[in-house]
Amino acid sequence: MVMDFSQIRRSEHLPARIASQIGREISDGRIIAGEKLPTEHILAKTFGVSRSVVREAIAQLRNEGLVETRQGVGAFATDIEHRHSIRIEQGNLADRVSFQSLFQLRLPLEIEAAGLAAVNHTAEDLSKLDEALEQMTGGEKWTEKGVLADLAFHRQIAASTHNEYFLLFLGFIAERIHLAINTAREAAVLTEIVEVTIAEHLSIRDALASRDPIRAREAMRHHLNGAASRLNLQLKVY
Amino acid sequence: MVMDFSQIRRSEHLPARIASQIGREISDGRIIAGEKLPTEHILAKTFGVSRSVVREAIAQLRNEGLVETRQGVGAFATDIEHRHSIRIEQGNLADRVSFQSLFQLRLPLEIEAAGLAAVNHTAEDLSKLDEALEQMTGGEKWTEKGVLADLAFHRQIAASTHNEYFLLFLGFIAERIHLAINTAREAAVLTEIVEVTIAEHLSIRDALASRDPIRAREAMRHHLNGAASRLNLQLKVY
DNA sequence: ATTGTACGGTTGTCTGATAACCTTATATGC
DNA sequence: GCATATAAGGTTATCAGACAACCGTACAAT
Numbered sequence: 001m002v003m004d005f006s007q008i009r010r011s012e013h014l015p016a017r018i019a020s021q022i023g024r025e026i027s028d029g030r031i032i033a034g035e036k037l038p039t040e041h042i043l044a045k046t047f048g049v050s051r052s053v054v055r056e057a058i059a060q061l062r063n064e065g066l067v068e069t070r071q072g073v074g075a076f077a078t079d080i081e082h083r084h085s086i087r088i089e090q091g092n093l094a095d096r097v098s099f100q101s102l103f104q105l106r107l108p109l110e111i112e113a114a115g116l117a118a119v120n121h122t123a124e125d126l127s128k129l130d131e132a133l134e135q136m137t138g139g140e141k142w143t144e145k146g147v148l149a150d151l152a153f154h155r156q157i158a159a160s161t162h163n164e165y166f167l168l169f170l171g172f173i174a175e176r177i178h179l180a181i182n183t184a185r186e187a188a189v190l191t192e193i194v195e196v197t198i199a200e201h202l203s204i205r206d207a208l209a210s211r212d213p214i215r216a217r218e219a220m221r222h223h224l225n226g227a228a229s230r231l232n233l234q235l236k237v238y
Numbered sequence: 239m240v241m242d243f244s245q246i247r248r249s250e251h252l253p254a255r256i257a258s259q260i261g262r263e264i265s266d267g268r269i270i271a272g273e274k275l276p277t278e279h280i281l282a283k284t285f286g287v288s289r290s291v292v293r294e295a296i297a298q299l300r301n302e303g304l305v306e307t308r309q310g311v312g313a314f315a316t317d318i319e320h321r322h323s324i325r326i327e328q329g330n331l332a333d334r335v336s337f338q339s340l341f342q343l344r345l346p347l348e349i350e351a352a353g354l355a356a357v358n359h360t361a362e363d364l365s366k367l368d369e370a371l372e373q374m375t376g377g378e379k380w381t382e383k384g385v386l387a388d389l390a391f392h393r394q395i396a397a398s399t400h401n402e403y404f405l406l407f408l409g410f411i412a413e414r415i416h417l418a419i420n421t422a423r424e425a426a427v428l429t430e431i432v433e434v435t436i437a438e439h440l441s442i443r444d445a446l447a448s449r450d451p452i453r454a455r456e457a458m459r460h461h462l463n464g465a466a467s468r469l470n471l472q473l474k475v476y
Numbered sequence: 477a478t479t480g481t482a483c484g485g486t487t488g489t490c491t492g493a494t495a496a497c498c499t500t501a502t503a504t505g506c
Numbered sequence: 507g508c509a510t511a512t513a514a515g516g517t518t519a520t521c522a523g524a525c526a527a528c529c530g531t532a533c534a535a536t
Contacts, residue, residue: 013519039485049521050520050521051521051522052519055487056294056297070529071527071528071529072530073485073486074486074487075487084326086323088323101402101403104401105347105407108350109343109347112345163342163343165326165339166343168324252488253488277518288491291490293518293519308498310496310517311497311499313518477536480535480536481534481535482531482532483530484529485528485531486528486529487526487527487529488525488526489524489525490523490524491523491525493523494520494522496517496518497517498518499514499515499517500515501513502512502514503510503511504509505509505510506508506510
């Protein structure tokens, strides 16, 4: 059998690439909402793969809400408003610009969350926050455990807003950022500055405890600015 | 005709049911993170379906980030923090508290986006923004077209930040919110106030054009506050 | 005009086989 | 003895072809 190198090279997961290719056709409007996609047979022949691969690709698009399938009829591009998920490929964050962009998105959310948490938190929230703080001070270095405690601290603030979406989005974003940091840089760089982080966390905690949203926002802004500069990011903050 | 009730009712998408069943095993902790799932052969035999169905189920779990597969090795349950997608069921937004929560999340993002867009936008961005504005003024009423133009306006601001994640997140959130509005209330309520919206949009546009981030942020804040009160939401805004 | 039926096309599922890949164990060369 | 190369077995990835379930339409029968 003769290989056809005009086709995409087999680097990564065939169905995913075909799914993103079809997905682009939809996003870019070359396939209009409601329009019927080519049949699986035709798609298979078009991409030069088997029907199994096409089916898996379409299944992925269906999970993302970009298409709907009806047995015996076909697959149809859905209206954009049926998309009910958002997705970040971790690989994208290896690129510095992308990483910085996500960090910049995180800023206003964390600051707002701090302000809301200052107003809305309960006594139980505060004690959970203190637990997370203790776990950071307990560990000597910026170990795996320290990173998890840092995540837990921010997560608890998001939870203290008592707004489910702040927890959902911030938890997701913070995890992605921390994961990118851990894979990209050696943890050693960060050991020396863990005391600074703890001090900043404490100042946030105190502002929260006194139910002062303005101070809580300022403390969080200061903390994130510090974290950004420690990561050599150049962010505009207002 | 004789029905065979011994079989499971073939009501809905075999792979989806199996995926949710396996997914529950993971969520409920019966399969620990990092643990290897049974092989596809065994799963197929266990559930009494073919390997194709099992594969499609596992592909769905992989899309949701609950498992990772390695060719030649197996499928493994991932830690929760490896989930790389975020999802909102539209049904949740029917509930007023949830809707208000999402709107509150949107506020700081839109405001920050306005500030960033004021600094980062290009001439091309501005002309696209004007296009969206014209489409709103052109239509007489708050029709389907008007809603789309409103979405396009906010979307263009997010794009003008030249930060891919602002576009990704804000586009997603704004779409969810607008869809919830359109399904919950009759459009008629909103026809009378379309002029106010246009005026506020214009003020945002002018602040952007003069590259004044502070004014842009204030204009956006004012606009969103107005929109919130028109929807009878009670939000804390700082 | 309404109902029934046959037909072609499409997705859903099944079966079996081959390729690509990983892990482990064994053999080989030094 | 030790490191490297090779072989073997198991698992996922992909392929190929078939049948089942289902849909829409056209046409015949009443």
